[in-house]
Amino acid sequence: MASDRDEVNHxxxxxxxxxxxxxxxxxxxxxxxxxxxxxxxRVLNNLNITVxxxxxxxxxxxxxxxKTTLLRCVIGRLHVDSGHVxxxxxxxxxxGHKVPGSMVGYMPQxxxxxxxxxxxxTLKYFGTxxxxxxxxxxxxxxxxxxxxxxxxxxRLISQLSGGQMRRVSFSVALLHEPELLIxxxxxxxxxxxxxxxxxxxxxxxxxxxxxxxTIILTTHYIEEARQADKVGFMRNGRILAxxxxxxxxxxxxxxxLENVFLKLCxxxxxxxxxxLAQPSKQFSKASVNGQTENRNSDIHTVVTDxxxxxxxxxxxxxxxxxxxxxWSIPIGMPSGRNILAxxxxxxxxxxRKIAFLLFQFMLPLVEIVLFCVCIGNxxxxxxxxVINKDKGILxxxxxxxxxxxxxxxxxxQDDYTSKGYDAAYKAVQKAKAWGLISxxxxxxxxxxxxxxxxxxxxxxxDGSSIKLQLDSTNEQVAVVLMKKITDAFELFASDMLKTxxxxxxxxxxxIEMMKPVYGNLDATFTEFMAPGVIISITFFLATGLTTLxxxxxxxxxxxxxxxxxxxxxxxxxxxxxxxQMLIVIxxxxxxxxxxxxxxxxxxxxPLIWVILLVLIQGFLGMALGVLYSAVxxxxxxxxxxxxxxxFPLLLISGILWPIEAMPVWLRYIGYASPMTFACExxxxxxxxxxxxxxxxxxxxxxxxxxxxxxxxILGGLILRISE
Numbered sequence: 001m002a003s004d005r006d007e008v009n010h011x012x013x014x015x016x017x018x019x020x021x022x023x024x025x026x027x028x029x030x031x032x033x034x035x036x037x038x039x040x041x042r043v044l045n046n047l048n049i050t051v052x053x054x055x056x057x058x059x060x061x062x063x064x065x066x067k068t069t070l071l072r073c074v075i076g077r078l079h080v081d082s083g084h085v086x087x088x089x090x091x092x093x094x095x096g097h098k099v100p101g102s103m104v105g106y107m108p109q110x111x112x113x114x115x116x117x118x119x120x121x122t123l124k125y126f127g128t129x130x131x132x133x134x135x136x137x138x139x140x141x142x143x144x145x146x147x148x149x150x151x152x153x154x155r156l157i158s159q160l161s162g163g164q165m166r167r168v169s170f171s172v173a174l175l176h177e178p179e180l181l182i183x184x185x186x187x188x189x190x191x192x193x194x195x196x197x198x199x200x201x202x203x204x205x206x207x208x209x210x211x212x213x214t215i216i217l218t219t220h221y222i223e224e225a226r227q228a229d230k231v232g233f234m235r236n237g238r239i240l241a242x243x244x245x246x247x248x249x250x251x252x253x254x255x256x257l258e259n260v261f262l263k264l265c266x267x268x269x270x271x272x273x274x275x276l277a278q279p280s281k282q283f284s285k286a287s288v289n290g291q292t293e294n295r296n297s298d299i300h301t302v303v304t305d306x307x308x309x310x311x312x313x314x315x316x317x318x319x320x321x322x323x324x325x326x327w328s329i330p331i332g333m334p335s336g337r338n339i340l341a342x343x344x345x346x347x348x349x350x351x352r353k354i355a356f357l358l359f360q361f362m363l364p365l366v367e368i369v370l371f372c373v374c375i376g377n378x379x380x381x382x383x384x385x386v387i388n389k390d391k392g393i394l395x396x397x398x399x400x401x402x403x404x405x406x407x408x409x410x411x412x413q414d415d416y417t418s419k420g421y422d423a424a425y426k427a428v429q430k431a432k433a434w435g436l437i438s439x440x441x442x443x444x445x446x447x448x449x450x451x452x453x454x455x456x457x458x459x460x461x462d463g464s465s466i467k468l469q470l471d472s473t474n475e476q477v478a479v480v481l482m483k484k485i486t487d488a489f490e491l492f493a494s495d496m497l498k499t500x501x502x503x504x505x506x507x508x509x510x511i512e513m514m515k516p517v518y519g520n521l522d523a524t525f526t527e528f529m530a531p532g533v534i535i536s537i538t539f540f541l542a543t544g545l546t547t548l549x550x551x552x553x554x555x556x557x558x559x560x561x562x563x564x565x566x567x568x569x570x571x572x573x574x575x576x577x578x579x580q581m582l583i584v585i586x587x588x589x590x591x592x593x594x595x596x597x598x599x600x601x602x603x604x605x606p607l608i609w610v611i612l613l614v615l616i617q618g619f620l621g622m623a624l625g626v627l628y629s630a631v632x633x634x635x636x637x638x639x640x641x642x643x644x645x646x647f648p649l650l651l652i653s654g655i656l657w658p659i660e661a662m663p664v665w666l667r668y669i670g671y672a673s674p675m676t677f678a679c680e681x682x683x684x685x686x687x688x689x690x691x692x693x694x695x696x697x698x699x700x701x702x703x704x705x706x707x708x709x710x711x712x713i714l715g716g717l718i719l720r721i722s723e
Contacts, residue, residue: 026089028053028180028214029074034083036069043069044080045237051230054206057216058225058245060261061234067218068109070234071182074216075564076100088180099180101566102130105173109184110557111165115158116349119150119168122157123175128341129565130176137175144171147201149194156352163189170198172561177205182564183217187224199227222258231257233264240264334571342567342575350579360545360583364591367537372599375533376526378480380409385416385424385436390443398447398496399439402466405492410484413437428471435470435481451493451500518688530601531682532655535675538588538614540646542621543628545580547642549573550629550719569719573712577622584618604689609697610682616704617678623711624674630718649673654680674707 029051036044043066051057061067072078073085076092076099087104090097098104113122120141127137145153148167157165166189173181181202187195205213206229217228225231226245233240241248241264245257254260350357390399403413414433416424424436440446446463450456468485472478493507513521550569553559562572592611595601603610625642632638650656652670659670670676681700684690692698 026053027051027086028055028088029057029216030084030086031070031073032084034070034073034085035081036066036073036078037081043237044073046083047238049232049239050242051214051216053214054212055214055229056202056206056227057214058228058231059216059218059234060222060225060231060257061218065234066237067234068184071106071184071216071218072560075104075106075182077560077563098566100564102176103179104564105176105178105181106561106564107169107173107181107183107186108557108560111162111169112557112561113157113165113169113172114345114349114558116156116352117345118154118156119145119160119171120153121345121348122168123153123171125341125345126172126565127175128344129338129562129567131337132176140175140177144174147197163191166190167194174201177213179212179214181213181215181217183215185218185220187219187221195221195224199224203227222261223256225257233261235265235268240268334568334574338567338571339575339578342562342572343578346575346579357583360541361586361590363541364537364587365594368533368591368594368599371529371533372526372595372601375529376524378410379477381412382410382477382481383412383414383433384481385427385433386413387417387421387424387436387438388415389417389441390439391441392444393448396444398444398492401496402439402489402492403437405488405495407484407488410480425469428469431471433471434474434477435468437485438467438469440465440467447496448500451497451502451506527602527687528683529655530595531686532653532675532679534591534595534601534614535617535679535682536650536653536655537591538584538618539621539675541587542580542584542618543625543642545583546576546622546625547628547638548635549576549626551632551635551638555634570716573626573715573719577619577626580622581619584615584622588614588618601686603686605685606691609685609692613678613682613685613701613704616701616708617675620674620704620708620711623708623715627711627715627718630715649675652676674704677703 027050029049031047031049034044034047034049035042045066047066047070049070059067059070069078073080074087074092076087079093085092087099088097090099092099100106114125117125123141123144124137127140132140141153144150148171150167150171151160151164157168160168166186170183170186173183173186187198190198202215202217206215219225228245230242231245231248232242243251248260249255249257252260252263254263386403388399388403390397392398392400406413414427416427416436421436421438424433424438427433428436440463442463443466446460449460450464466485466489468482470478470481490507494504497504497507515521516523519527550559550572553562553572559569559572563569588611592614596603596607624645628638628641632641652662652666653659653673653675654670655675659667659676662670677700679700681697684694684696684700690697692701
């Protein structure tokens with residue numbers, strides 16, 4: 001470490017100060033009375049900073065003093081609460097200003113790299129964002145791989161060591177040769193020899209006046225900041241002093257910048273103002289080309305040959321700026337180049353996740369298979385306790401004949417005649433049977449009298465009745481048992497009436513079921529639920545695809561880096577949705593193939609309208625996922641929000657049960673659900689054979705499209721404001 005420090009000292013003292021040559025240029029970064037808070041925590045406190053063009057500015061300070069927050073304000077990723085920040089002649093984020101954008105190269109503290117891309121793909125992606133040609137990207141990639149001693153450029157980022165990732169991150173910032181380099185701890189984890197080469201390169205690119213390259217960096221290695229042209233000592237959200245490194249050391253008669261910094265911190269604690277060169281906080285007048293200019297005016301262009309005027313350390317150098325609202329949204333169409341770059345990057349990542357893709361493609365298959373196999377079919381193998389005491393007459397036992405008419409596949413009869421009623425009842429209580437059937441001693445005699453008609457006594461009516469007691473805790477099982485037993489009695493009675501030369505239609509209810517207007521007489525619950533299930537599977541799978549999109553990018557620092565490169569969140573959102581739409585298309589194809597062709601879900605209407613409606617719902621689900629990702633700050637809250645919305649939307653959309661069964665006040669909430677009218681439209685197409693010309697159908701498309709537009713706009717606004 002001592003030899004490294006001696007080398008730094010030698011190199012810094014042997015290179016003459018270059019600040020004097022920059023006095024003719026406005027500052028690259030100019031900030032006055034800058035304040036920024038997170039809630040009640042003030043991070044930047046009336047901060048003043050001046051970074052000369054074409055210089056290296058070392059920002060020194062302990063962790064938590066606000067260095068990273070200041071850098072994010074400089075590149076336009078954060079808005080200041082008050083004060084002024086001017087970067088390369090305008091406010092960061094101003095319309096038409098390429099900050100953030102191609103004028104800035106940004107290296108955050110995190111590696112902020114897509115781990116599923118190769119080194120070459122990473123540089124290709126960011127080079128495209130900055131408008132570089134393929135040839136330019138290739139040449140710069142080859143240079144940076146050699147200069148930073150990177151591994152083979154076809155190596156995946158995930159296969160690199162921590163130090164190699166830092167170097168790749170640094171290469172991204174250097175790639176497009178920007179006017180301003182913002183480097184947050186660029187030499188952490190880098191060996192001393194490479195650190196020296198990096199500093200040599202930084203000095204080299206700033207030493208050419210025509211390039212006007214300015215570098216502002218933070219570093220844990222305080223002594224290496226001697227090689228900077230100017231250093232700023234930062235503590236508690238303020239810059240205590242700005243000065244050339246050697247002048248600061250000489251001023252305080254110290255041997256190192258670290259001791260100077262300790263001295264400044266001590267004076268700050270004691271309330272003794274440091275007298276190193278600091279930006280003046282008072283307005284005055286300066287001579288500009290022989291004229292007098294008020295420094296509060298809107299014009300601040302200063303050109304002078306008078307070295308006595310401290311151009312870089314006064315308020316007079318504030319460049320001309322345009323006034324913009326901090327919430328202003330740039331006017332214009334999203335950049336096709338940026339969206340294409342993001343789309344290609346997403347495809348590159350996707351192709352390395354084959355297992356994940358197969359899982360996504362299998363999910364709709366598994367769900368539709370489980371639905372068609374598990375839902376809507378009649379239960380079978382249901383045990384019923386039977387007590388048949390019918391004695392019969394003349395060799396005829398109608399009790400036994402009735403029991404023989406019952407569907408043996410659905411109902412398994414357990415004979416409890418010899419064990420008695422109490423034993424049968426306890427069997428139902430102990431869940432050994434779903435119910436019990438009891439037939440009396442004189443069932444045959446009384447039933448024959450009942451068939452013959454006339455004025456019958458109550459005892460005959462009671463004796464000819466079959467007693468049925470069910471376990472109704474499972475309503476669906478109870479309904480099936482009732483239907484099967486009722487059907488069995490109608491079949492048995494019809495046969496008995498025929499043998500008695502009586503019209504068998506007397507066994508039927510006096511209600512004739514005609515041909516249905518839509519559907520058929522034996523329609524199942526599966527046919528009712530299938531349209532809604534197809535919609536809901538597509539909707540919720542698409543929501544899950546995009547729920548964590550921005551959260552993971554934010555967590556790994558990739559979102560900041562992309563936005564600093566000139567992208568806007570709306571472009572990132574569209575690119576992700578376009579990419580994920582490819583997965584949704586495959587999912588829809590698998591889903592409809594198995595639902596319509598394998599499991600024969602009826603489709604009486606035009607198939608094209610079915611496909612279109614499902615795809616719209618898939619896009620809507622993705623938009624909702626992006627919205628969840630925009631409003632949540634971590635994975636847990638996003639997943640909980642997505643899961644928490646699943647069942648309410650499922651229940652109020654009329655998918656599991658008719659919406660007409662809900663209370664009136666809840667129906668209106670159900671109508672507002674994004675899936676309700678889409679499910680009804682799907683039901684009209686599949687089961688009724690209607691097309692887009694019918695109100696119930698086109699209403700579903702209109703509402704779905706309206707939800708898509710509303711959620712995309714809302715998500716874009718939230719993401720824009722959160723920038």
